[in-house]
Amino acid sequence: MNLVEMRGITKRFGALAANDNVDFVVRPGEIHALLGENGAGKSTLMKILYGLYQPDEGSIVIDGSDEPLRSPADAIARGIGFVSQHFSLVPTFTVAENVLLGYEGRFRLDPAEMNARVAQLAAANGFSIDPAAIVGKLSVGQQQRVEILKALYRDCRVLILDEPTAVLTPRDTQALFEILRKLREQDLAVIIITHKLDEAIENTQRVTVLRLGKVVGSQDTSSTTSAELARLMVGRQTVPVQREAATGSTQRVVLDVNGLSVADKRGVQALRSVTFQVHAGEVVGIAGVAGNGQSELVSILTGMLQPQSGGVSVDGKPVILGDPRACTQHKIGRIPEDRLRGVIGDLSVADNLMMEQLDQFTRVGHLQPAAIAEHAQRLIEDFQIKASPGDPVRTLSGGNIQKVILARTLSQDPAVVIAAQPTRGVDIGATEYVHQKLTEQKARGAAILLVSEDLDEILLLSDRILVIYNGQLVGEFASDAVDLDRLSMLMTGAEKTG
Amino acid sequence: MEFIFTLLGATLRISTPILYGALGEMVVERAGILNLGIEGTMLLSAFGGFVAAQLSGSIYLGLATAIAIGILLSLLMGFLSITLGLNQHVCGLGITLLASGLALFLFRIIYGGESIPPALEESFPQLRLFSGTILEPVFSQYVFTYAAFLFVPLLAWLLYRTSFGLRLRSVGENPEAADTAGISVFRTRYVALIIGGALMGIGGAFLSLAQLGAFTHGIINGRGWVAIAIVIFGNWKPWRVLAGALLFGGLQALQLRLQAEGVQLPYEILLMLPYVLTIVAIAITGRNASYPAALLKPYRREG
Ligand SMILES: Nc1ncnc2c1ncn2[C@@H]1O[C@H](COP(=O)(O)OP(=O)(O)OP(=O)(O)O)[C@@H](O)[C@H]1O
Ligand SMILES: [Mg+2]
Numbered sequence: 001m002n003l004v005e006m007r008g009i010t011k012r013f014g015a016l017a018a019n020d021n022v023d024f025v026v027r028p029g030e031i032h033a034l035l036g037e038n039g040a041g042k043s044t045l046m047k048i049l050y051g052l053y054q055p056d057e058g059s060i061v062i063d064g065s066d067e068p069l070r071s072p073a074d075a076i077a078r079g080i081g082f083v084s085q086h087f088s089l090v091p092t093f094t095v096a097e098n099v100l101l102g103y104e105g106r107f108r109l110d111p112a113e114m115n116a117r118v119a120q121l122a123a124a125n126g127f128s129i130d131p132a133a134i135v136g137k138l139s140v141g142q143q144q145r146v147e148i149l150k151a152l153y154r155d156c157r158v159l160i161l162d163e164p165t166a167v168l169t170p171r172d173t174q175a176l177f178e179i180l181r182k183l184r185e186q187d188l189a190v191i192i193i194t195h196k197l198d199e200a201i202e203n204t205q206r207v208t209v210l211r212l213g214k215v216v217g218s219q220d221t222s223s224t225t226s227a228e229l230a231r232l233m234v235g236r237q238t239v240p241v242q243r244e245a246a247t248g249s250t251q252r253v254v255l256d257v258n259g260l261s262v263a264d265k266r267g268v269q270a271l272r273s274v275t276f277q278v279h280a281g282e283v284v285g286i287a288g289v290a291g292n293g294q295s296e297l298v299s300i301l302t303g304m305l306q307p308q309s310g311g312v313s314v315d316g317k318p319v320i321l322g323d324p325r326a327c328t329q330h331k332i333g334r335i336p337e338d339r340l341r342g343v344i345g346d347l348s349v350a351d352n353l354m355m356e357q358l359d360q361f362t363r364v365g366h367l368q369p370a371a372i373a374e375h376a377q378r379l380i381e382d383f384q385i386k387a388s389p390g391d392p393v394r395t396l397s398g399g400n401i402q403k404v405i406l407a408r409t410l411s412q413d414p415a416v417v418i419a420a421q422p423t424r425g426v427d428i429g430a431t432e433y434v435h436q437k438l439t440e441q442k443a444r445g446a447a448i449l450l451v452s453e454d455l456d457e458i459l460l461l462s463d464r465i466l467v468i469y470n471g472q473l474v475g476e477f478a479s480d481a482v483d484l485d486r487l488s489m490l491m492t493g494a495e496k497t498g
Numbered sequence: 499m500e501f502i503f504t505l506l507g508a509t510l511r512i513s514t515p516i517l518y519g520a521l522g523e524m525v526v527e528r529a530g531i532l533n534l535g536i537e538g539t540m541l542l543s544a545f546g547g548f549v550a551a552q553l554s555g556s557i558y559l560g561l562a563t564a565i566a567i568g569i570l571l572s573l574l575m576g577f578l579s580i581t582l583g584l585n586q587h588v589c590g591l592g593i594t595l596l597a598s599g600l601a602l603f604l605f606r607i608i609y610g611g612e613s614i615p616p617a618l619e620e621s622f623p624q625l626r627l628f629s630g631t632i633l634e635p636v637f638s639q640y641v642f643t644y645a646a647f648l649f650v651p652l653l654a655w656l657l658y659r660t661s662f663g664l665r666l667r668s669v670g671e672n673p674e675a676a677d678t679a680g681i682s683v684f685r686t687r688y689v690a691l692i693i694g695g696a697l698m699g700i701g702g703a704f705l706s707l708a709q710l711g712a713f714t715h716g717i718i719n720g721r722g723w724v725a726i727a728i729v730i731f732g733n734w735k736p737w738r739v740l741a742g743a744l745l746f747g748g749l750q751a752l753q754l755r756l757q758a759e760g761v762q763l764p765y766e767i768l769l770m771l772p773y774v775l776t777i778v779a780i781a782i783t784g785r786n787a788s789y790p791a792a793l794l795k796p797y798r799r800e801g
Contacts, residue, residue, distance in 0.1 A: 071680075072678045072680060073680035093664075093667075098675075101675070101681070104664065107662065108659060
């Protein structure tokens with residue numbers, strides 16, 4: 001007996017078919033991975049199942065009934081729960097208020113009773129969470145648990161999670177899958193969208209792969225490998241980039257960071273006297289668990305934050321800190337952690353591409369449309385961005401937005417590249433592409449600082465790895481002498497010395 | 499001592515219409531809508547209530563009319579800003595202009611060019627508690643004033659202790675979350691506007707049917723705008739909004755008193771005082787203001 005049967009689903013946005021005659025079947029008691037590149041149509045399919053989008057064609061049968069899903073309320077009533085990429089929580093409400101919202105059960109509310117109800121639900125499913133906590137103050141992992149609780153409270157039988165692990169630390173990811181396994185034992189079905197193939201192989205029973213809106217494979221997880229899945233997703237064999245031999249230490253120092261210290265908003269010391277150098281043609285990776293000072297370091301180096309003490313120089317010239325314009329002057333290229341903050345969504349691809357070089361595209365204060373369009377066309381071709389110059393950037397998929405940022409940054413031949421989480425939420429095809437581009441920059445002689453929570457990425461690209469813990473650099477490894485055990489210990493603070 | 503009690507009494511009276519306006523505005527803003535139509539809504543309510551009371555001879559019918567006008571103008575605000583999703587600043591200012599123009603126009607038609615403002619034969623009486631005691635000047639108030647103070651805990655209860663209040667606040671903070679929880683964002687916002695419009699209507703009626711028992715064009719005189727400022731001062735919380743209304747009312751009462759005492763200051767400066775101090779108070783408290791996150795944002799489901 002199938003719990004969900006989606007048959008012949010087609011959904012068009014203008015000329016584009018985001019889902020094209022998709023069949024998708026989920027059984028009770030399985031964790032089902034939905035895979036595909038950026039823009040393959042995964043989120044669209046799930047939004048249709050949750051009643052957020054109406055399909056143009058096709059039928060959906062849930063538990064034997066094919067009544068149409070006109071709104072999320074319909075879907076919830078039919079037992080569908082959805083945890084989207086962007087949480088839909090009210091940050092100023094408590095955990096309990098968020099869980100019960102819309103399903104309070106009575107007009108008069110009694111906070112103590114609400115907290116007790118949510119605590120009981122959490123305990124029954126093996127969560128530990130404080131029902132009275134304000135959601136906006138919780139970590140991402142905890143907020144995700146609130147979303148899951150919300151769905152469970154509404155008696156969901158099918159739980160959809162859209163890229164739940166993209167923003168989680170490894171430990172939170174493990175905890176999440178433990179919870180999902182428990183749900184599966186209670187005969188719920190879980191649908192999980194992810195870009196991490198190993199995660200899908202290890203934790204799911206079935207996989208369905210979408211490419212360009214069509215299903216290109218649906219099978220038992222045990223009968224496939226991550227290499228096969230990767231090939232299905234991309235439609236060709238994938239090859240991870242090879243790191244070029246380190247040329248670093250023999251070269252001149254380009255980025256010189258000296259004794260940076262800063263406190264965060266609450267006055268807690270976020271960086272403690274951080275000092276390091278990056279040479280021309282060298283990739284230095286900063287490894288660490290999220291929240292150990294990486295964001296602050298990147299913010300300082302990109303001019304968005306003023307440190308309490310310390311200095312930065314590029315090619316021997318001191319950089320004025322706390323002023324983003326200094327970055328352009330010193331040719332510091334930025335690939336920001338949150339790509340939506342690196343672009344202006346309502347402006348066109350062309351405008352976003354020239355934004356940092358406005359002077360070159362204006363004459364006595366007048367924009368030069370022809371030059372801007374030509375510039376955009378060239379970069380769109382060079383960087384294989386799937387968009388036209390006039391499209392507003394917000395309509396692009398995550399991977400393509402990242403390409404716009406890469407194109408803008410790397411086409412200016414930066415002396416230094418600060419790459420923060422450059423492949424977060426990006427599919428393997430685009431990940432490979434980003435890696436290849438960074439490697440090209442290195443060959444050109446740029447000094448590259450790679451800050452990533454993805455240890456595999458750090459190991460793959462870096463010539464030298466620095467470990468950050470609690471705002472301090474606690475260790476350094478050369479790429480050919482990495483002791484993984486010691487690295488993990490340093491990252492988690494289990495070993496203190498550097 | 500007596501001076502203080504008289505001042506307190508005046509404070510309560512002056513605060514009343516502002517408190518109604520501010521409470522109404524607070525409810526609406528909590529649902530994510532800034533209703534800049536408040537100034538015009540209070541004016542047309544004051545006018546309509548007055549005309550209805552004069553024509554029918556019933557002050558209660560007058561009050562009902564004022565409330566109805568408040569609700570109607572708020573529904574218009576809802577149609578423009580919720581259903582059509584138009585810019586809330588423009589819609590609100592438009593409604594204020596429309597309502598002020600209507601009041602002026604209808605006044606001309608009904609009362610012609612009379613230079614003495616028309617007055618009611620019978621207006622709402624004062625309800626004196628503790629008469630004969632030292633507290634008498636404090637508690638010689640219109641029913642409206644006592645009711646306004648009851649609305650504060652009532653609205654606090656509604657916002658924080660009922661499922662309706664939770665939903666209303668969720669719609670003003672994160673309409674997507676409310677929508678995915680099966681709450682109708684449109685309907686909730688309309689209900690908030692209706693409650694707010696009714697309160698603004700009562701605020702207008704208080705002036706024309708009780709305190710003055712007459713109508714002039716300057717009857718609202720910026721009280722709607724002050725109410726909006728007080729909502730910010732009150733950080734969208736009923737009890738703090740009450741504090742804000744009392745602060746403004748108190749400064750106004752003091753200013754009037756100082757004028758009456760013949761203080762050696764140009765009266766313009768005294769007139770300015772409550773406004774200037776309100777701005778200062780907001781500059782201090784407003785920095786930590788926690789605006790409803792979805793304020794000013796029309797809601798559309800994507801796709
Ligand atoms: N509301 C919309 N309007 C127009 N186009 C849309 C809309 N939503 C999605 N699309 C387009 O539909 C295609 C599929 O998008 P979808 O979000 O489903 O991809 P995805 O597989 O979830 O990708 P990702 O891994 O980046 O999240 C993309 O090309 C996207 O640009
Ligand atoms: Mg998606």
